[in-house]
Amino acid sequence: MKKNDESKLEKTAREGAFGPTEIKKGEKNRFLGEYQERVIAYLSESQLKEDALYPEIKNALQSAEANKxxxxxxxxxxxxxxxxxWAREEGVRFNRKNSPEFRGNVALAVAxxxxxxxxxxxxxxxxxxxxxxxxSDNIIKNAGSLLCSDCWKELMEKAPEEKINYxxxxxxDKLTGTGCIGCQKK
Structure with missing residues (x-):
């Protein structure tokens, strides 16, 4: 018997035992409980564990469509x-969600x-x-480090959005001899 062929009583009993039928449940489990069409941007777990921040998330939070x-x-x-x-600064609400049904590697999403x-x-x-x-790889791998004027200029010319990470x-710093990580091993 197909689902469409079940009686109203059978449907009510099934939903009472297992909960209502959920549309696109697999998709929602990949995107932290959200439908994919509602997700503006997302990061994987490995991206979140990096020392650097992703300025694209800040831009997504600034979007007029960003809700959470x-x-x-x-x-x-x-x-x-x-x-x-960033979410607080933009007035976007946030929450943490746990579910054993979540699948995939999405760890943060703006929706x-x-x-x-x-x-x-x-x-x-x-x-x-x-x-x-x-x-340069020295700059990329050492987010949070100090950069000399030349390396800072290079970063601002090529990737100004990354200034939050350096x-x-x-x-x-020059007087104390603190070196620029970007100039090392060039």
Missing amino acids: LIIRGDIDKKNISDYIK GKDAVKQQLGQIPERQEKLQKKGI KKAGIF
Whole structure:
């Protein structure tokens, strides 16, 4: 017997025992409980565990369609605190979700209330994106480090959105001999 052939009583009994039939359940389990058409952008678990932030998420949170930031519940707070801060600054609500039914590697998603017009999907891996822009591997791998004026200028010309992940060396740094990670091993 097909589902369409079941009587109203059988349907009510089945839904009472197992819950209502859910549309696109597999899709929702891949996107932290959201339909894919509502997801503006998302990051994988490995992207969240990097030392650097993804400025694309900040841009997605600034979108007029952004309604919520969803974070998988098993992600360490130190990896998401800046993203939560961005959501607060933009007035976008956020929540952490746990479910044994979640599948795939989506660990953070920016979603709209309904289907969104602009879907960025998974944000490209940072290292790959910056290598294509010609940023040195020393700079890419050492997010959070100090950069001398020359390396800072290179970063600002090729990937200005990445300034959130680095610090520009000042006079005090030069006086104390703190080296630029970008100039090392060139």
